[in-house]
Amino acid sequence: xxxxxxxxxxxxxxxxxxxxxxxxxxxxxxxxxxxxxxxxxxxxxxxxxxxxxxxxxxxxxxxxxxxxxxxxxxxxxxxxxxxxxxxxxxxxxxxxxxxxxxxxxxxxxxxxxxxxxxxxxxxxxxxxxxxxxxxxxxxxxxxxxxxxxxxxxxxxxxxxxxxxxxxxxxxxxxxxxxxxxxxxxxxxxxxxxxxxxxxxxxxxxxxxxxxxxxxxxxxxxxxxxxxxxxxxxxxxxxxxxxxxxxxxxxxxxxxxxxxxxxxxxxxxxxxxxxxxxxxxxxxxxxxxxxxxxxxxxxxxxxxxxxxxxxxxxxxxxxxxxxxxxxxxxxxxxxxxxxxxxxxxxxxxxxxxxxxxxxxxxxxxxxxxxxxxxxxxxxxxxxxxxxxxxxxxxxxxxxxxxxxxxxxxxxxxxxxxxxxxxxxxxxxxxxxxxxxxxxxxxxxxxxxxxxxxxxxxxxxxxxxxxxxxxxxxxxxxxxxxxxxxxxxxxxxxxxxxxxxxxxxxxxxxxxxxxxxxxxxxxxxxxxxxxxxxxxxxxxxxxxxxxxxxxxxxxxxxxxxxxxxxxxxxxxxxxxxxxxxxxxxxxxxxxxxxxxxxxxxxxxxxxxxxxxxxxxxxxxxxxxxxxxxxxxxxxxxxxxxxxxxxxxxxxxxxxxxxxxxxxxxxxxxxxxxxxxxxxxxxxxxxxxxxxxxxxxxxxxxx
Ligand code: D41
Numbered sequence: 001x002x003x004x005x006x007x008x009x010x011x012x013x014x015x016x017x018x019x020x021x022x023x024x025x026x027x028x029x030x031x032x033x034x035x036x037x038x039x040x041x042x043x044x045x046x047x048x049x050x051x052x053x054x055x056x057x058x059x060x061x062x063x064x065x066x067x068x069x070x071x072x073x074x075x076x077x078x079x080x081x082x083x084x085x086x087x088x089x090x091x092x093x094x095x096x097x098x099x100x101x102x103x104x105x106x107x108x109x110x111x112x113x114x115x116x117x118x119x120x121x122x123x124x125x126x127x128x129x130x131x132x133x134x135x136x137x138x139x140x141x142x143x144x145x146x147x148x149x150x151x152x153x154x155x156x157x158x159x160x161x162x163x164x165x166x167x168x169x170x171x172x173x174x175x176x177x178x179x180x181x182x183x184x185x186x187x188x189x190x191x192x193x194x195x196x197x198x199x200x201x202x203x204x205x206x207x208x209x210x211x212x213x214x215x216x217x218x219x220x221x222x223x224x225x226x227x228x229x230x231x232x233x234x235x236x237x238x239x240x241x242x243x244x245x246x247x248x249x250x251x252x253x254x255x256x257x258x259x260x261x262x263x264x265x266x267x268x269x270x271x272x273x274x275x276x277x278x279x280x281x282x283x284x285x286x287x288x289x290x291x292x293x294x295x296x297x298x299x300x301x302x303x304x305x306x307x308x309x310x311x312x313x314x315x316x317x318x319x320x321x322x323x324x325x326x327x328x329x330x331x332x333x334x335x336x337x338x339x340x341x342x343x344x345x346x347x348x349x350x351x352x353x354x355x356x357x358x359x360x361x362x363x364x365x366x367x368x369x370x371x372x373x374x375x376x377x378x379x380x381x382x383x384x385x386x387x388x389x390x391x392x393x394x395x396x397x398x399x400x401x402x403x404x405x406x407x408x409x410x411x412x413x414x415x416x417x418x419x420x421x422x423x424x425x426x427x428x429x430x431x432x433x434x435x436x437x438x439x440x441x442x443x444x445x446x447x448x449x450x451x452x453x454x455x456x457x458x459x460x461x462x463x464x465x466x467x468x469x470x471x472x473x474x475x476x477x478x479x480x481x482x483x484x485x486x487x488x489x490x491x492x493x494x495x496x497x498x499x500x501x502x503x504x505x506x507x508x509x510x511x512x513x514x515x516x517x518x519x520x521x522x523x524x525x526x527x528x529x530x531x532x533x534x535x536x537x538x539x540x541x542x543x544x545x546x547x548x549x550x551x552x553x554x555x556x557x558x559x560x561x562x563x564x565x566x567x568x569x570x571x572x573x574x575x576x577x578x579x580x581x582x583x584x585x586x587x588x589x590x591x592x593x594x595x596x597x598x599x600x601x602x603x604x605x606x607x608x609x610x611x612x613x614x615x616x617x618x619x620x621x622x623x624x625x626x627x628x629x630x631x632x633x634x635x636x637x638x639x640x641x642x643x644x645x646x647x648x649x650x651x652x653x654x655x656x657x658x659x660x661x662x663x664x665x666x667x668x669x670x671x672x673x674x675x676x677x678x679x680x681x682x683x684x685x686x687x688x689x690x691x692x693x694x695x696x697x698x699x700x
Pocket of ligand 1: 092093094127128129130131132134238239240300302319322
């Protein structure tokens with residue numbers, strides 16, 4: 001493609017500088033999200049667009065080049081060209097702890113879940129949390145056969161040839177490993193190797209890397225594995241994935257087995273029992289951190305007993321049995337230039353701080369969230385103030401507080417707007433709520449655009465080629481107004497092809513990716529609607545509970561009647577609280593919403609939700625637990641049932657398949673008997689749940 005550098009905007013240097021700063025911030029944030037453990041926040045196309053524009057402006061204004069800028073130094077742009085690799089067992093993420101109280105709560109949660117006494121000892125393995133990139137390596141009959149990046153946890157990129165070039169990754173395992181085993185760990189570059197690499201990059205006139213992690217990522221994700229071979233990368237093994245046979249009963253023993261097979265395992269690992277020992281280890285490692293040859297950003301604590309790990313399972317994408325206790329985040333000081341109002345998909349007005357650009361731990365920060373107007377008042381943040389900033393491991397920087405000595409004369413307290421800056425409608429803050437909202441609803445362009453952006457986003461319709469910027473442009477130009485318009489875009493393909501930055505091929509590709517999404521799973525569809533409080537998790541719960549679009553729609557309409565059976569049924573879905581139910585009812589009470597829903601359903605095929613664990617005897621069944629059990633807590637029983645595809649509800653009705661009656665089961669068990677339902681005792685439940693009596697379970 002021949003792209004002439006476009007001249008910078010006519011407003012001149014200042015405008016160019018501002019646009020450059022904005023782009024740098026977005027690119028840096030996307031890099032953090034991409035190279036971090038999180039899923040990328042923007043599509044590759046949007047990201048590439050930002051980078052192109054950034055380069056164009058720099059080409060027109062070379063003086064604006066900022067040697068401190070993180071842009072241009074970062075590891076690599078999201079590479080394509082690698083084969084996708086589906087992980088047999090998802091690579092989980094980790095919940096974070098930031099202080100001792102979080103660890104205490106983590107332990108308490110484990111005890112509650114397992115029904116253990118408060119004074120029962122729990123043993124953990126503590127491992128420094130290496131700041132590299134997570135990799136999975138598969139061995140068959142002791143030989144390395146495949147390696148892949150973590151990606152989004154479900155699907156990564158296949159990097160077998162690259163991983164084979166790492167000196168400390170065994171090609172053949174020693175000892176007697178299971179026939180098939182997957183080993184997980186972190187690939188990193190030491191600080192010294194990173195500095196040396198950047199020196200030789202500079203000497204060769206090549207781009208520099210921002211930090212060791214980006215250097216490791218950029219070095220590994222090379223289509224030409226010979227380049228990887230020339231880079232000093234190391235692999236530290238820390239977890240197991242799939243295995244054809246049981247390896248060990250504790251995580252500690254598993255790590256020793258890994259060492260026996262020839263892997264490098266972090267020698268700083270330690271067994272700790274309880275919060276006090278964890279806190280001491282945290283301090284010890286924190287103090288030694290700067291002197292370590294590689295970057296770490298915290299310590300991972302894993303429950304040692306693998307049997308208990310299995311019982312605990314995971315919630316969302318993170319195991320209940322492990323936690324990453326992070327070191328305090330990096331901070332900086334800068335000047336608050338302005339407070340801008342952002343209008344979200346649901347009309348929420350969020351104040352955003354516009355900052356004098358500042359480098360915080362290698363990332364250029366120009367914006368920070370101010371959360372809400374109470375926060376601004378509480379911290380008395382004023383325009384012109386010098387503020388303390390924190391980047392807490394995640395992407396959105398926060399303002400910690402104000403340096404009062406540096407306040408300029410005449411700075412006045414900030415006053416929240418009474419109207420929406422986007423559409424001029426009244427912006428109201430209901431009593432008892434912290435958020436001010438635009439009352440413009442669908443007439444507010446900001447809300448409409450945000451809804452469309454959400455609709456096509458990754459977890460929703462995931463339409464490739466329709467990035468944030470494109471959606472906003474199409475909206476402004478009248479090509480898109482409501483979600484259903486997306487499916488008429490292919491009819492405008494010729495027109496789109498003529499737009500600036502487009503061509504016949506990209507327009508064709510857009511039509512193709514839209515057509516490919518005419519069939520959509522129910523959960524994604526529900527999530528795409530952008531109803532307040534219906535995130536991916538709740539959308540899945542609803543899809544699983546109601547099964548089909550027609551059934552869900554019918555039930556929601558009926559549930560609008562307070563006291564109806566349908567309303568009670570909605571309220572009894574575990575995980576769907578009253579606030580969520582309220583939002584659903586509000587959505588369905590609005591005729592325009594139902595009309596929009598039906599317009600979409602008319603052009604789409606919405607797939608029924610398959611119950612999880614479809615082959616299990618509990619798939620699609622509805623269970624009520626009542627009374628206490630001796631060998632399993634209620635949360636564990638519920639999690640087990642849900643993992644097997646069952647719905648757990650609170651109230652017994654004719655739609656209940658099983659009632660599990662514990663020791664002191666009362667009225668619910670009676671009602672079940674009266675309705676002629678199947679009532680199980682604890683032993684029968686364990687049998688059904690594939691959890692035979694505890695003595696035998698040890699062997700399983
Ligand atoms: O050192 C690390 N970065 C590290 C990461 C580690 N030592 N252990 C880890 N263990 C896990 C589980 C408990 C889920 C097997 C991890 C990670 N996960 C992890 N890294 C990135 C996402 C998750």
